[in-house]
Amino acid sequence: MAYEEIFELNGEKIKTTVTYYPKDILNHLSSFLLPSINHQTKLIGFDAEWLVHYHSPKCATIQLCDGNSCLIIQLNCFESNHSDLEKHEARKSLVNFLNLPNITFVGVGIKENLARLEKHYGIGCKNAVELGPLAATVMNMPQLSLCGVDELAFVVNGFDLQDHRPVTLSYDYADYRLSKELVKVATVNVYSYHKIGVKLLTRTCKCCYR
Known part of the structure; x- marks a missing residue:
């Protein structure tokens, strides 16, 4: 069944649900659809991890985060x-969720992940934003275009993610029950995508994203 972990990141408590049960997936996707503040466009951090053995095309996990909870x-x-x-x-x-017109999905490497998901699973997304190029444009810092989440989180939000990454950790997402450390790393990444996206997109328009 599904299990939950709670992490404190930058002064906020984030609840992460880990599951492979269809009912749990559907319930959590429904929770993401609850109205946002002022009923404005929602922002969802998106990430995916792939099995590392033998260069397998199989996707191990898909991560989603609305800033309050992660799936x-x-x-x-x-x-x-x-x-x-x-x-x-x-x-x-x-x-259907990934193609809702009122949700923007953001991430680092999101276009590549979605291309692989569409090729191997038929899972696509029409409203995805790559954070590196967005940061480079919004902040007028071209060097950010190819940066990873650690650099973007520090420059855009002032977050230092290094403390949240164990020195020794096997990044193998194949286990039925992922270790708490691995769940935390996945949560830190996709939560940071959401926060980076919020900061950048609020600088490009007058409306407020959650």
Whole structure:
């Protein structure tokens, strides 16, 4: 079944749900759809991890974060533990969610991740924003275009993520129950994507993103 971890990041408590059960996935996606402040466009951090063995094209996890809670979908476990009908319904709901016109998805390497997901799973997204180029444009700092999450979080938000990354950690997302340390790393990344996106996009328009 699903399990939850709670992390404190930059003074905020973030609840992360880890699951490969279709019902849990659907329930959490529904929670992301609750009205935002002033009913304005929502921003969701997006990330994906891929199995590292033998250069497998299989996706291990998909991470989503709205700034208050995170969802880690164990796609590799999901694919091997449910009926074709259950998988079809859950995948259809995920695809529909990723293509909602009132949600913007942001991340580092998001375009590459989505291209791979569409190729191997038919999971696409029409409203995705790459944070590096966005930061380079908004902050007039071209060097940010190719930066990773650590650099972007520090420059854009003043967050130092190094304290949240264990020195020794096997980045293998294949286990049915991910370690708390691995869940934290995934949460830190996708939460930071959301916060970076909020800061950048509020500088480009007058409306407020959550």
